[in-house]
Amino acid sequence: MTLYPIESGNFMLDGGAMFGVVPKAIWQRTNPADATNKIDIGMRCLLIEDGDRLILIDTGLGDKQDDKFFSHVSPWGDFTTDLSLAKYGFHRDDITDVFLTHLHFDHVGGAIQWNKDRTFLEPAFKNATFWSNANHWQWATEPNPREKASFLTENINPIQESGQLKFVSISGNQKAQTSELGFGIFFADGHTEKQMIPMIQYKGKTVVFMADLLPTIGHIPLPYIMGYDTRPLLTMSEKELFLNEAAKNEYILFMQHDAHNELCTVQQTGKGIRLKETYTFNQIFNS
Template structure:
């Protein structure tokens, strides 16, 4: 098995929304904001090469939305999905599986592209199975008012229409090749891959832990549908991560790719952060 970080682009989000009830005077110490109160974010995906299987975990925002849409998110930097795949010798047509942690646009937008004449949409990974779960899929296709702006039909429905949609079940290892942790605080049945790699455990954090600045328990996004549940899920997970020396792969932290946590008198806190290649070769 080989694992590669795949950088698909950087964007900005409102710092207040990202930290909920935590005051800016506190969260800006770890996540400094610009003049518009926006903080830097990444869309760091993961590529897992395992035998004949090449699995991409999440796909970033993609490029099919309107200029007005992208204007809300202040895209910056030179990262693209295709360039990041090419850096490791791959093309999107090589992808056999696309595993979507959840269906918010910044996690699944790159799954779908315009067709050749821009009259409709098609999967951006023509040879891949797309993996979601039935509870989250139903949640996304009939969205609640709070999440409606994050579940975009053009990102979601063409996956089903293509015939490439698959649902994981509780025994996920037989289906996708790794264990999955299900979390309900951010959105219904978000899925976090848990992978055994080079003698260590890596957990792809998606939106349970967006950045290292979100490690303290009350630091919960305003986007979460059930923030009190997020706090419990974070507490349970971070205690386990500290006990068992998990490596946490950070999808949204623009400056820290992977981190570890430890127990302290103030609770679980950051132990170390690293570039992925500093730990895994």
């Protein structure tokens, strides 16, 4: 097995929304805001090469939305999924599986694209199986008013219409092993129903793709929870459970949304779980 970080692009979101009840005077120490109160957000995906399978975890925003949409999220930088794949000698048509942690637009938008004539929407990974879970799929296709703006039908319906959609099985446990894809999953319900957090055994370490359970290193303290989360108190308990385990077992946390830090570890302190160290991917796995 080989892992590759895939930079699909960067964008910006309101810092207050990203940190909920935490005052700006505190969160801007780790996540400085611009003049419009927006902070840098990454869309770092992860590619797993395992035998004859190429599994891409999440897809970023994509590029099919209109100018009005992109004016709200302020994309920046030169990263694209295609350039990142090409860096490692791959093409999007090589992808065999796309694993979607959840179906918010910044995680699934790149899964669907316009055809060449811009007359219909089609899967951006034509040879891939797209993986979600039944509980979250229903949650996303019958959205509550609070999340409706994050679940865009043009990102979701074409996946099912393509015939390329499959669901991972869900047991009664919060953590489960998926035989379909070969890695573990931590199911978290605070941000959205049945968000899936991949836990991958790699080179003797547990690498965890944090998605929106831990957006940036600035969110490590337990009360630092996004205003976007549907069940913030549940997020807090899920974070506590997970981060205690991460500190104890020295998990390597792969930061999807931290535009400036790829990996980190956490530790127990007198003030609770805190950041231990940040790393680049190459520092840990290619040194």
